[in-house]
Amino acid sequence: MTIGIILKFKESNREGIILIPDRTYTYQGIIGVESDVSKVENIYTDNCNVVYGIGSGSGPLITAYFNFLRARISADFERIIDHLVDSYNDVIVQKIKNYVLGPLGILYDPVNVENYTNNPTIFNMINARVNEVWNNLDILVGTIKNNKISIHNINSSVGADLTTQGFGVIGTGSNSALWTLIHLGYSPNSDMKTVLTLGLFAKFQSEESHGVGEATDVIVVYSDKGKFVSKVVDENTLTKIREKHKELINLQREKVKEAVNLVDL
Structure with a gap:
């Protein structure tokens, strides 16, 4: 129950x-509660690279994922694309160790995995834990690596490169946000103010979906003269853009009424 863009x-x-x-x-x-804690994760930053993420699903699973990812990236940043999926699978392995094999006194041995899969009871327990993570862990990661942008979605142990389309959406409000961005003509070649406005319109529209809250965070990250800049959009700006979104919705409704009056049957 959330939205992440x-x-x-x-x-x-x-x-x-x-x-x-x-x-x-x-x-x-099942219970959604608005918090004063931001969901934006600053995963890694050095002089040439920065990695940010947003998670959707189970809070503990999201926390575990980003902890695994931080550790992997810190050890070997160049393999970051591999780390995105590997960290997702780390969460699954942790679940299997702690909740399937551990209580049975069985040591995890990935080389001889058939020792588990040949036992129907253990296999079903493992399968349940895998599905638990697949159904409750959806990740977006944005990376600036040597001034090159990349955006990836990691879900169900699969990584999708969304860099060409220029955006990613996750959570229960993702369909509304996706439709809004496409309908209003989002382009990855648009300037910061245009993209910020369209992104907020998409977020505000997604609030029609179950479990999406009104409280909104916006972080803008870019490189300026060799240094990374991170800016938080203030509440006053968010309020003004929200009002413009309401005006847009009202205008659409007015146009529908005008079109209805043109029907002569």
């Missing part, structure tokens, strides 16, 4: 990413 923007002298999540956290899979 990462978008790419491009200007004459810089490229960057914009991260837009709500602040609704899900408990026990």
Whole structure:
């Protein structure tokens, strides 16, 4: 129950990413509560590279994923694309160790995995834990590596490169956000202010979906003269853009009424 959006923007002298999540956290899979804690994760930063992420699903699974990813990236940043999926599978392995094999006194041995899969009871327990993670862990990661932007979605142990389309959406509000960005003509070649506005319109529209909260965070990240800049969009700006989104919705409804009056049957 959430919305998470990462978008790419491009200007004459810089490229960057914009991260837009709500602040609704899900408990026990059914209870959504708005918090004052941001969902934007600053995963890694050095002089030439920065990695940010947003998670959707189970809070503990999201926390575990980003902890695994931080450790892997810190040890070997160059293999970051591999780490995105490997960290997802780390969460699954942790679940299997702690909740399937551990209670049975069995040591995890990936080389001889048939020792588990040949036992129907253990196999079903493992399968249940895999599905638990697949159904409750959806990740967006935005990376600036040597001034090159990439956006990836990791779900069900599969990584999808969304860099060409320039944006990714996750959570229960993802369909509404996706439709809005496409309908309003989002382009990864648009400037920062345009992308920020469209991203917020998408977020506000997604609030029609179950479990998406009104509280909104917006982080803009880009490189300027060799240094990374991270800016938080203030509440006053969010309020003004929300009002413009309401005006857009009202205008659409007015146009529908005008079109209805043109029907002569």
